[in-house]
Amino acid sequence: MTTTLNVAKFGGTSVANYETMCSCAKIIANNPNTRVVVVSAAAGVTNHLVALANTPLTSVQIDDIVQKITDIELAIVNRLKHPEDVQEKLTVKLEELKALATNEEINFRDDLKDALLSMGERMSSLLFSAVLREFEVPAINFDVRKVLRTNSTFTNASPEVSTIKQLSHSLLLPELSHSVMVTQGFVGADDQGRTTTLGRGGSDFTAALLAEAIEAETCEIWTDVIGVYTTDPRITDKAKPLPELSFEEAAEMATFGAKVLHPATMEPALRQNIKVFVGSSREPEKGGTWIVRDCEHEPSYRAITRRKDQVMVTVKTPKMMYAQGFLQRVFTIIAKHQLSVDLVTTSEISVSFTLDNPPNTVSEKMNKETLAELTTICDVSVEQGFDLVTVVGNNMHSAAGVSSKIFAAISDFNLRMICFGANPHNLSFVVSNQDSEDVVKVLHNALFE
8 A cells, every 4th residue: 555645636627538538647647656536527517517507498408508518428438448338327427417407496406406516527537537447547436425524505515524534534545555546526425415515616625635534645736737826827928837835825825816726725735734736737747836834935925816706895884983893793794694704994984895706606695695684784885896916925014125015016006905914925905807907917027027
């Protein structure tokens, strides 16, 4: 049995088709320490499943989308050397998918939505284990729901870490000496065995949770970019990949909008001190970013992130000056609706804070309910059309000249709200969504070029 275990996770573009799956299979075949493989749904499949789960559709439209998903999966099966090994199991899964998609309650029941949304990962793990066997890797398709126990909050479930560890030790670990277990990201089950999901992008989180449960030394996140960059390379071509990051920096970047990592991924890695690697499955030879507890080099500026679709809420009561407990009442309401607030500023009679508000999401629905409840205790004003830009680094609150360099670079832009000093790793501000791309470019030029 290998002592230095590695868990490898492959995203949707990495398992999009037969060719990309073969590239991933080579990465696994080249590292005998990789004993657990976590896969996302093939690129495009999750979007189709989300449409089936959330949109009222005619039977013709449903059939059309189910056919598109079937085509993506069959395009992979038809390239296998032994398609007959998985054909029957895939047919069963596609029939299950069709039954869920045509269930008349699918748009109204979160438990049915989760069962449907899990199908993408369940199909890609089945097919990817078959591809691995072609590369003489002894791969078994393992149902993650046997070990990844969560609560019953469908569509956004929370993992039960101690139960996951216990189940992984009894059901997963004993298999690793003779097999590579290929399993599903993003998917779990509650204590009644009902399928749950961890929220969009939850496959990284799954990989980190399983790495923690089996006490792996490393966790690799294989995606379509060469590691984590100084900023989103789609915003500026001057963005550079970072050789290393600390857990704290990576957590800040993920929380404030870096799409390469799911924000929760760092928690299990930090608890168990698991080194996390981020690299490109298309170009593994180019290396990537290692995320570790202690970096050799801790610069004042490490990266710039942008998070879109922010709303700024200001709550005001003329009585606030005398109203002990007003803040507590505001944040009790926010906590009750399970929303997380990123930035907060206060004045004598008002409090402003930002909420994440991506369209057509659970949080958008919860934001509406929260604001309705807040209006019962104070005046509420809501401003939309903002993005959140964050500079991530080290000792930013105590190093001389760090903040002045940032503010000098963006002096031409209107900053709607600034948050600094509560955390040594970031300086954040809210800007108009029309300015945010330019703000990132100007900052990147001043700090990194």
